[in-house]
Amino acid sequence: MWSKFNSERESMAKIFCPHCHEPVAIRTSQQITNTTREIYTNCDNEKCLARPVFTLSHSHDTQPPISKIMEPAQIAINFLDSLPEDQKQKVFASYEFLKRSA
Ligand SMILES: [Zn+2]
Secondary structure: OOOOOOOOOOOOOOOEOOOOOOEEEEEEEEEOOOOEEEEEEEEOOOOOOOOOEEEEEOOOOOOOOHHHOOOHHHHHHHHHHHOOHHHHHHHHHHHHHHHHHO
């Protein structure tokens, strides 16, 4: 279900000049916050030669990091822990019933 990025098959995204729309070269970058970076670029189009600066921020993930994935058993334990005591006892009682009938 979780896939690993394959750099041989998938190419990196390009950044385009906002003035002439040609690809720009990344010159340097500076960390602004934990999740935001300013990217300093050069446009090599001889008719443009702009030096655009871009802001790169983390927006969301299409796949969570492995460290954030909870095992189904842990999800169940967290759910049981969140229940009031009487509800928890009902779940345990029905589980005991299922164990006896198996
Ligand atoms: Zn340009």
